[in-house]
Amino acid sequence: MKTIHLFRIYHSFLLKKWYLIIYLLFILAALLITLTTIQHVTEDDNHFNIGVVDKDQSSETKLILNSIGKGSNLGKNVSIKAYDDKQAHTLLKKHKLQGYFVFDKGMTKAFYKQGELPISVYTYDQQSMKSVVLSQLTDSVYQRLMRSMGGILAFQDLAPKASHSDSINVMTDLLITGLNRSGAFNLEPIHLYDTGSYYAITGFLATVFIFALSLFTVLKMNQDTVLKARLKMFHFSKERLLIIRALITWFYTMLWSIVGVVWIVFSIPNTFELYNWPTLAIHLSYYVTFLILWLLLIELLTTGLLNSISKVILA
Incomplete structure (x- = not known):
């Protein structure tokens, strides 16, 4: 009481x-x-909108774009969409894209001849955090593509009599594995905290x-x-x-x-x-x-x- x-x-x-x-x-x-x-x-500032311009228009680049998908396997809050060159440039100027990368014309032929992948990267500045991360993302994708494409060349050398269909299937598997963050070719993932x-x-x-x-x-x-x-x-x-x-x-x-x-x-x-x-x-x-x-x-x-x-x- x-x-x-x-x-x-x-x-x-x-x-x-x-x-x-x-x-x-x-x-x-x-x-x-x-x-x-x-x-x-x-929250919106933590989201990356990235464009892809395919000037090469080869079957390999189409496979690459299909493997990348919408970008969810490249990092959290990353979205990737294909555009033509004019659309990507316009959206970049309006800051609706943080940047875009271009598969230059003749990219596939250059790879088979010289072992290089000519990819151009465009951002609206060079100092911002997003531009730096976009460059890191592009470098990550580039390294994974090189590993995957290297596996394709090795397959062609080891199986010279393989059909074109078999080569495409192997290429698809290698690209899906190489571009998957949880796959065997995983590099450092991109985190947007x-x-x-x-x-x-x-x-x-x-x-x-x-x-x-x-x-x-x-x-x-x-x-x-x-x-x-x-x-x-x-x-x-x-x-x-x-x-x-x-x-x-x-x-x-x-x-x-x-x-x-x-x-x-x-x-x-x-x-x-x-x-x-x-x-x-x-x-x-x-x-x-x-x-x-x-x-x-x-x-x-x-x-x-x-x-x-x-x-x-x-x-």
Whole structure:
């Protein structure tokens, strides 16, 4: 009954100061929405649209384009589409393409005669991160094609009497294997890290800390009143009062954390598998619990300026 009475006193104070809670929730929600909005705005910047121009128009280059497909096997968030030279140049000028590479005319003949693949790369600048990554992507594709085409030459040398159909089948198999990131000819894959999601999640954890610290401080505003009320009825201790404050703060912080994590999961584009929910819930509970425990220890062991410095260090 004594503990329940303390809870009632604190909750009645929160009801009287409801506008403080509304202000706090409004600020934190605005921060969370801003972070997820920025993440969505920057999401398009993490996508590579690459064009391919086939001037050679040989059966080999057509096989290469079919093996590349839409680019999903070359890296995350990479899309590749075939254009003619004029279309690719126009889209590049409008920044709708990050770049395009060209299979120059006579590429196949040059390979069979000289063992080289003349591929030209066009980007709208030479300094941006995307231009550098596009060059790396082209180099990766080039190296894989050279390995695959080298295998084709070896097949022709070892089986000179093979039919044209057999050669095409072997070429197709080698190209599919060579251009597959998980295949035997895999080079370093291209990763486009979604930093916007990291910022959104970090911001969410920051809002949890701000909410807990703010609520813990707001409840302290009523401590003198609570102490006087308790003194009139029965003996109490400062530690018990702090524990009640900590429990109330933990409860409401967990509610905010649940709302925030649901918002994050459904706002960011990264796929969240359902089997991760228990792990996420456990880690979130640990985070909030240890945060409240640290606030409780700081309140018990420090006062005045040292108390404020300790909370700043905790942040």
